[in-house]
Structures are given as structure tokens and as C-alpha cells.
Amino acid sequence: MSRRSPGPGAGSADSSDAAGAGPSRAAAPGGRGRGKGLVRPYVVTDGRAHPSRNTFDLVTLVFAPGDRPLTGLSPEKRRLVELCSPGSLSVAEVAVHLALPVSVTKVLLADLVDSGHILTRTPIPAAELPAAQLLQEVLDGLRARL
Amino acid sequence: MDSALASDARTGAQGSGAVYLRPSVRTSVKLLVVGHFAVGKTTFVGTLSEIRPLHTEEKMTQAGALVDDLDGVPDKTTTTVAMDFGRLTLNDHLVLYLFGAPGQQRFTRLWQDMTKGALGALVLADTRRLDQSFEVMGLLEEHGLPYAVAMNHFPDSPRHSDAEIREALDLLPETPLVTCDARDRRSSTEALIALVQYLLSRTATGQEPPR
Numbered sequence: 001m002s003r004r005s006p007g008p009g010a011g012s013a014d015s016s017d018a019a020g021a022g023p024s025r026a027a028a029p030g031g032r033g034r035g036k037g038l039v040r041p042y043v044v045t046d047g048r049a050h051p052s053r054n055t056f057d058l059v060t061l062v063f064a065p066g067d068r069p070l071t072g073l074s075p076e077k078r079r080l081v082e083l084c085s086p087g088s089l090s091v092a093e094v095a096v097h098l099a100l101p102v103s104v105t106k107v108l109l110a111d112l113v114d115s116g117h118i119l120t121r122t123p124i125p126a127a128e129l130p131a132a133q134l135l136q137e138v139l140d141g142l143r144a145r146l
Numbered sequence: 147m148d149s150a151l152a153s154d155a156r157t158g159a160q161g162s163g164a165v166y167l168r169p170s171v172r173t174s175v176k177l178l179v180v181g182h183f184a185v186g187k188t189t190f191v192g193t194l195s196e197i198r199p200l201h202t203e204e205k206m207t208q209a210g211a212l213v214d215d216l217d218g219v220p221d222k223t224t225t226t227v228a229m230d231f232g233r234l235t236l237n238d239h240l241v242l243y244l245f246g247a248p249g250q251q252r253f254t255r256l257w258q259d260m261t262k263g264a265l266g267a268l269v270l271a272d273t274r275r276l277d278q279s280f281e282v283m284g285l286l287e288e289h290g291l292p293y294a295v296a297m298n299h300f301p302d303s304p305r306h307s308d309a310e311i312r313e314a315l316d317l318l319p320e321t322p323l324v325t326c327d328a329r330d331r332r333s334s335t336e337a338l339i340a341l342v343q344y345l346l347s348r349t350a351t352g353q354e355p356p357r
Binding site: 018048057058059060061083086087088089090092093095096097098101102103121131132135136137138140141142143144145146 | 163164166167169171172174175176188200201202204227231232234236237240241242243245254255259260262263265310332335336338340343344345346349350
């Protein structure tokens with residue numbers, strides 16, 4: 001599905017954009033024009049290289065509450081909502097199961113959060129990591145597996 | 147697969163193969179498993195994961211990389227990025243994701259995604275090729291990501307004392323060094339425990355959290 005066509009100006013190749021940007025940069029329009037690399041707008045994202053919100057981490061948990069009609073959604077968005085209807089998955093898992101690049105998955109997810117089709121269980125913000133309590137919980141959980 | 151916490155997971159409709167998290171899970175954390183080619187990252191993740199480890203490859207723009215002369219070679223502007231990841235549900239509301247990736251992908255968005263917000267990293271190393279671990283260790287240090295080192299035991303690995311390995315890898319005195327067998331669940335779990343204990347000790351001493 002992801003036909004690519006190189007062309008200037010539709011996005012930045014800067015690796016820190018979109019995917020890596022923190023909440024403080026969420027309002028920035030993706031730093032357009034800074035990148036010099038080839039651009040690869042994806043058809044499934046309507047040519048956009050950046051999600052409408054930068055709140056997704058690879059391990060952000062998402063799910064579809066299933067109370068919104070799927071009419072009008074693109075096939076990819078429909079697949080995404082259907083995938084996330086039975087339960088929660090991380091963004092990384094969603095990307096793999098849909099066989100889409102993570103960057104594209106984030107664009108679709110952002111739209112679907114905006115439209116109410118997808119809800120997130122927000123991961124602990126990076127700025128608050130690592131809380132000793134959280135690490136202790138991880139440690140206890142690992143020890144319980146021995 | 148053998149985790150009781152994953153046992154009530156439902157599998158996905160439409161044959162996606164997705165194994166869903168328990169509805170009570172609210173918090174997700176991630177640790178990286180890094181190291182040079184063929185050091186056992188995929189095995190390690192597969193040994194510990196409650197789901198079949200997921201593998202993804204993406205063609206990506208080599209943003210910011212020291213790209214060779216590209217004249218007339220447009221394909222060289224992309225690189226294939228691979229990662230393996232697995233999942234461990236640790237309790238009713240907490241899930242741990244393990245991401246395995248080689249360090250040479252440092253310039254890619256996916257690497258940025260993996261390191262951002264990660265609690266820390268386990269560096270898998272091989273006594274036969276210690277020098278190949280330097281790059282990834284340097285990379286973690288650049289990112290300010292704390293790490294522990296686990297020597298993955300291979301049948302023909304030469305045995306060295308910890309002191310010799312520490313010296314060869316130029317490890318800080320506080321950096322944990324453990325031995326593990328990436329095929330063995332208990333051994334691999336213990337390596338992760340050594341890492342998390344270290345991460346916890348850093349919070350106690352008031353060091354800055356990684357960003």
C-alpha cells in the first residue's frame with residue numbers, strides 16, 4: 001500500500017521529528033524544511049510524514065473502544081481499529097501486525113485518536129522516569145518469574 | 147507463552163496473530179537489548195517474551211547518517227532497519243517490552259524511538275569479540291542510557307575473569323557485569339534483574355534519570 005514518490009517539501013527527514021519529539025515540541029509543525037533527505041510521503045497517510053500529535057511512544061498502549069462507526073475510514077484505518085478492538089496493544093505491536101512502518105502507524109493512530117476511534121493508555125512520560133517505585137515494580141515482577 | 151498473566155489473552159480477529167494485553171494493564175515500560183551482530187539479541191528476547199517475538203524491518207531514510215557519496219546511487223539514501231521485540235506482563239497493570247536492535251542503526255528514527263523513554267539497556271557481549279561491543283556502549287553513553295553488560299555464553303567462548311573483561315571493556319566500577327545464556331529463561335531473567343537493580347540503585351543515589 002505504501003507507494004512512495006520522492007519529492008521535496010512534504011516532510012522532514014530529521015530523525016528527531018515526529019517520532020522522537022517530546023511533548024514540549026508537540027505544537028511544532030514538524031520542523032519542516034530542516035531536513036535535506038529525500039521525502040517519502042505515504043499514500044496511506046495522505047502524504048503526511050508527521051502525526052497530528054506527538055504523544056506516541058513505541059510502547060504507548062492503544063485500544064479501540066468500538067463505539068464509533070467505521071464508515072468513512074480508509075482501509076488502513078479500518079484495519080487498525082479492527083485490530084485494536086479486542087484489546088490493548090503497544091504502538092510497536094500495531095505496526096508489526098498491520099505490516100506498516102512505525103512512522104506511518106503513528107500518523108494513522110493520531111488521526112484515529114483525534115476522531116475518537118482510538119484511545120491511549122498513556123505511558124509514564126519520559127521526564128518522570130525512572131521512578132524508583134516503577135523500577136521496584138519491574139524488579140519484583142522479574143524476580144517473580146524466577 | 148508460559149506466563150500466567152498472559153494466559154487470559156485473547157487472540158486477534160482476522161488472523162492478525164495479535165495477542166492482547168490484559169485489560170487491567172495501564173503502564174508500559176521498555177528496556178533495550180543491544181549488541182553487535184549475532185551476539186544473541188533475538189534469542190534473548192525470544193527466550194523471555196510471552197508472545198512470539200515480533201520482527202520488523204523498515205526501509206528508512208538515512209537521516210543524519212554519514213552517507214557515502216550518493217551520486218547516481220539514489221537507493222543508498224535508504225537503509226533497512228530491523229528490530230525484534232517481545233513482551234513480558236509483569237503484574238496486573240504493568241508490562242515490560244524488550245527491544246533488540248543493533249547499534250549501527252543509531253541514526254534512524256526507529257533507534258530514536260527505541261531509546262527515548264527506555265529505562266536502560268542490557269548490552270549483550272561475546273568474549274570472542276569483545277571489541278565489537280565498544281560501538282554500542284559508546285552509543286548508549288551518548289544517549290545517557292544506563293546499561294549493564296551480560297556476557298552471552300557460547301559453547302566455544304573462552305573463559306575470562308570478570309576483572310579481565312572489565313578491563314577489556316573499560317567498564318565503570320559500578321556497571322554490572324553478568325554472564326548469561328540467552329537460550330535459558332532463568333539465566334536471561336537474572337541478567338535483566340541485574341540491570342534493573344542497577345537502575346534502581348542509581349535512583350537511590352540521586353543521579354539524573356536518563357532522557
